[in-house]
Amino acid sequence: MQNWKQRLGFWTLRTSALLVLAVLIFLLGDIILKGGGVIDLEFLSSPPRQGMTAGGIFPAIAGTLYLSLITALVAVPLGVMGGIYLSEYASQGKLTRLIRMSIRNLAGVPSIVFGMFGVAIFVNYFGFGLSLLSAGLTLGIMTLPVTITASEEALKSVPDSYRQGALALGATRWQMIRTCILPPAVPGMLTGSILGLARAAGETAPILFTGAAFLHPHLPDSPFSQFMALPYHLYILATQHHDISRVRPIAYGTALVLIILVLILNIGAIILREKLSRRYRR
């Protein structure tokens, strides 16, 4: 009787796990099957034509890359410096607890609220307008909790003997961090930052009202210009276009390109992590 219960119970658990896996395969499969045929060199390298019913998505790909660059310029340096503070300087006190709590809560703030923050601060208050800069700063702030946490963890994984050795040789704290702690932590920081950037690259809500454009066939020529982005382009093609059925194949192609981009970043980060953890073990 008990054995029968156990078998049924474990069967239920296994089915649940496999169901989640099946959902993933089904979703990816649908997009790969229907989007795969759309993607060719022309799709990747030409702007939309004939009211988006033909042509490619090159400006959206380029826009997402530009945007990610600005996001990285904001989130990575600030994240690394915040991580250095938390790992190397912060003492166990109220202030540190408050900082950690803020990081965790900031990570839970809805992405659309970051978008509103971006509109109020960057677009209106600082007067950057609807631009690559406003959107990039918004995404950068959104990604900050990820880069700080990743940097802190990377620094924490450097053995304490490195610190003690450097200090014993007469290094000041900053010399110790700069020469002995940062270099071995860089790969870990990089991995975490790439994962954060991958998430940011796929975000739509924060760029909806900070600078993403419906159609902007030329590449942005300055940080103050509007831009096209892959996730926003997919949203437009799926819901806002007047001839939804005719642009559907292009929407599938856009979705596939977006997923591939995000997966390349993710898999790159994971490979980097594996490679480096192996080097550490040696």
Add this chain to the structure above:
Amino acid sequence: MDYKFRDNLIEKFFLLNGIVVIFILLGIFLILLSNSLPAISSVGVSEFLTSARWNPTAYSGDNQYGILAKIVSTLMVTFGSMLIAVPLGVAAAAYLSEVASSSVRSILKPALEILASIPSVVIGFLAIVVFGPLIAETFNLPHGLNAVNGSIALAIMSLPTIISLSEDAMSSVPTEYRKASLGLGANRWQTLTRVTIPSSLSGIFAAVMLGMGRAIGETMAVLMATGNAPRMPGSFFDSVQTMTATIAIELGEVPYYTEHYHALFVIGLVLFIMTFMVNLASDIILHRYRRGE
């Protein structure tokens, strides 16, 4: 310049970088609040929270700003998504933590990471092109863009969070507990349901809260899946418009600094407070639970 002085200066610089996060979080709250105040003072808190009529561009000029229907819609799709994601997620987590062999785990764990990395706009797109028609056909509806569809989309989005955090909670139950239970003659199923899950319950609860916070604040997937009918929902088969979807649709169109613009910030403020509470609750539970170990 002497070394000590310079080192102190550098330390202050990094401290500043740590504090930035507090300022950003506080800044977000203050900006939502200050941009909400003009609308709150002209419309009144009670109309916002008790009226279900949202009509910010009425012809007669008699604009209405009730957000109750949006709050209800948000809670509805969130509840629906948890109905799917909690049992499925906890079961999958239990499988990963207690049953699966390491080779199965090495397939499932990366699969979860991939699922977590799929952008929400892609899930929303699939909600339109795949789930929508499926739901319409199954329940014999004219279209499938409704609260059920939104719940499914949100469930998919919160599953990775719920699974990986619940699994962490279950695997951090000391092995001695399991060994003691097995030693007393319980089988693995009894050990799981009467020892492992009860002792990791607070961690599982925290995981569910975090998944819920994510679901409340999720924008693109619900925006695309739910059909956006801005009225009080009657059932799960009605089209609904959540708080996030309203902001996403209207903030891009509205002229800056109008009553409508400020009213959208009121929705943002309510949304921020709701997610903040849920996240804080999960944070407190998680940390009490970690200290308890």
